[in-house]
Amino acid sequence: MRLTRAGEYAVRCVLYLSAKGKGTLIGRKEIAEHCDIPDKFLAKIAQQLARVKLIEISQGARGGYVLKREPRDISLLEVVEAIIGEIALNDCVTSSAVCRASGNCAVNRVWIKVRNQLRDTLAGVSFAELLTEDSCFLAPVSVPLDFRGKPKR
Amino acid sequence: MRLTRAGEYAVRCVLYLSAKGKGTLIGRKEIAEHCDIPDKFLAKIAQQLARVKLIEISQGARGGYVLKREPRDISLLEVVEAIIGEIALNDCVTSSAVCRASGNCAVNRVWIKVRNQLRDTLAGVSFAELLTEDSCFLAPVSVPLDFRGKPKR
DNA sequence: TTTATATAAGACCAATAAGGTCTCATTTGT
DNA sequence: ACAAATGAGACCTTATTGGTCTTATATAAA
Numbered sequence: 001m002r003l004t005r006a007g008e009y010a011v012r013c014v015l016y017l018s019a020k021g022k023g024t025l026i027g028r029k030e031i032a033e034h035c036d037i038p039d040k041f042l043a044k045i046a047q048q049l050a051r052v053k054l055i056e057i058s059q060g061a062r063g064g065y066v067l068k069r070e071p072r073d074i075s076l077l078e079v080v081e082a083i084i085g086e087i088a089l090n091d092c093v094t095s096s097a098v099c100r101a102s103g104n105c106a107v108n109r110v111w112i113k114v115r116n117q118l119r120d121t122l123a124g125v126s127f128a129e130l131l132t133e134d135s136c137f138l139a140p141v142s143v144p145l146d147f148r149g150k151p152k153r
Numbered sequence: 154m155r156l157t158r159a160g161e162y163a164v165r166c167v168l169y170l171s172a173k174g175k176g177t178l179i180g181r182k183e184i185a186e187h188c189d190i191p192d193k194f195l196a197k198i199a200q201q202l203a204r205v206k207l208i209e210i211s212q213g214a215r216g217g218y219v220l221k222r223e224p225r226d227i228s229l230l231e232v233v234e235a236i237i238g239e240i241a242l243n244d245c246v247t248s249s250a251v252c253r254a255s256g257n258c259a260v261n262r263v264w265i266k267v268r269n270q271l272r273d274t275l276a277g278v279s280f281a282e283l284l285t286e287d288s289c290f291l292a293p294v295s296v297p298l299d300f301r302g303k304p305k306r
Numbered sequence: 307t308t309t310a311t312a313t314a315a316g317a318c319c320a321a322t323a324a325g326g327t328c329t330c331a332t333t334t335g336t
Numbered sequence: 337a338c339a340a341a342t343g344a345g346a347c348c349t350t351a352t353t354g355g356t357c358t359t360a361t362a363t364a365a366a
Contacts, residue, residue, distance in 0.1 A: 002155055003243035003264065005354060011260055028313075041355055043313070060363025061311040076263060090156035106283045107164055110229060111156065114274045121267045130259045158325060181342070194326055196342070213334025214340040 007083045009037045010045050014054065014079050018071035018127040027064040045083060052082045072128035077119055079127075087122075089115050160236045162190045163198050167207065167232050171224035171280040180217040198236060205235045225281035230272055232280075240275075242268050 003011075012035040020026055028046065032039040046065055049055045054074065056066045081087060092108045156164075165188040173179055181199065185192040199218055202208045207227065209219045234240060245261045 003245075004352090005244075008243060008245070015260070038355060040357080044315095044355085047314075057313070058363085059313045059361070062364060063312040063362080065313095076260075090161060091158075092156075092161070106285070107168070107229075110275070110278050110283075114271050117270055117274060118267050121270060122263070125263050130263075132259070157323095191326060193328080197326085197344090200343070210342065211334085212332070212342045215335060216333080216341045218342095 002084075003080065004084055006041070006045055007080050009035070009042065010049060010079050010083045011076065012037065013042065013045065013065075014049065014067070014074065015127060015130060017055065017065060017067040018074070018131055020067070022067045022070050025058065025062075025064045025066050027062075031065065048083055049079070052078070054079065054082060070128070071131060072126050074127045075123045076125045076127070076130070077122035080122060087115060087119055089118075155237075156233065157237055159194070159198055160233050162188070162195065163202060163232050163236045164229065165190060166195065166198065166218075167202065167220070167227065167280055168283060170208065170218060170220040171227070171284055173220070175220045175223050178211065178215075178217045178219050180215075184218065201236055202232070205231070207232065207235060223281070224284060225279050227280045228276045229278040229280070229283070230275035233275060240268060240272055242271075 013031055016031055016035050017024070017026060028042055029039060031037065032042045035042075037045075046055065046057060049065075050057045053068055056068050058064060058066065077087075090111050092105070092111060166184055169184055169188050170177070170179060181195055182192060184190065185195045188195075190198075199208065199210060202218075203210045206221055209221050211217060211219065230240075243264050245258070245264060
């Protein structure tokens with residue numbers, strides 16, 4: 001696994017929307033500009049976020065994106081996996097096609113362990129938490145105090 | 154980071170050499186065949202392992218590879234990083250070029266944390282340990298009892 | 307109801323990295 | 337000297353990433 005550019009952008013986008021608060025409609029261009037994401041590329045990424053119900057997209061004039069859940073209930077893991085799929089650090093873990101011994105392999109067991117560890121840690125970080133610290137924004141954004149807390153899952 | 158095919162092959166190779174024991178000369182073809190690694194590709198990988206002194210290569214007729222350290226002192230991390238370089242899960246962690254806020258970014262701090270966690274876990278697994286369980290071999294290999302234990306680092 | 311402003315969906319393209327091969331040189335045992 | 341092995345790096349092919357473009361559709365406002 002690797003946090004691809006698309007994944008990185010998705011995190012920035014959700015972080016920006018989180019700062020604005022759940023339910024606030026924000027135009028795509030504003031996000032793109034503010035978070036330094038190529039406009040059209042963001043459109044593609046947003047569709048994936050919408051598919052997993054993290055955001056809602058409204059079309060037409062004055063359209064844009066709306067965060068559908070509270071930042072404290074959104075984990076880093078969710079956003080990342082919405083874009084790059086379920087995290088796997090190697091092929092063996094997901095498919096036994098590569099390694100004939102797979103399924104009963106000591107090396108594989110280690111990879112499964114570190115993968116779970118990684119996922120657990122990412123699952124434990126909410127966007128509300130991320131907002132309480134300086135983040136990857138290009139310009140400062142005001143952060144409402146009530147968007148702080150731990151994720152439910 | 155992702156365990157590439159090359160990294161996977163390197164692990165298999167060192168595991169095979171570990172089973173044979175430190176100091177035992179094994180021909181490249183034997184390893185390639187036994188571990189299901191493309192012969193020429195193994196040559197390339199072996200050079201990287203030699204560069205970090207994990208193995209020694211002898212040329213000429215009856216040449217091959219020799220494990221230079223005890224399996225209990227070789228960690229999974231070492232072998233993996235010998236091939237794919239120091240593990241980094243995203244660009245931000247390594248270079249601040251991508252993310253302008255880098256260095257003081259909450260998201261980045263999370264990635265650094267999970268990366269360290271991952272490296273620590275891999276560093277804690279020795280090849281001796283891996284040998285005590287069924288591994289990614291295509292055919293069974295006898296495992297000397299004295300190659301079992303924890304890695305020094 | 308027309309027009310301007312947005313996004314939708316997916317085809318498409320360029321750049322990079324992964325996976326692997328090939329060639330020519332060098333080394334070493336016999 | 338010769339055969340059997342590896343060294344080093346150029347080179348090729350394929351997959352993935354990162355991103356754009358085009359056509360269609362939706363909506364607010366004039």
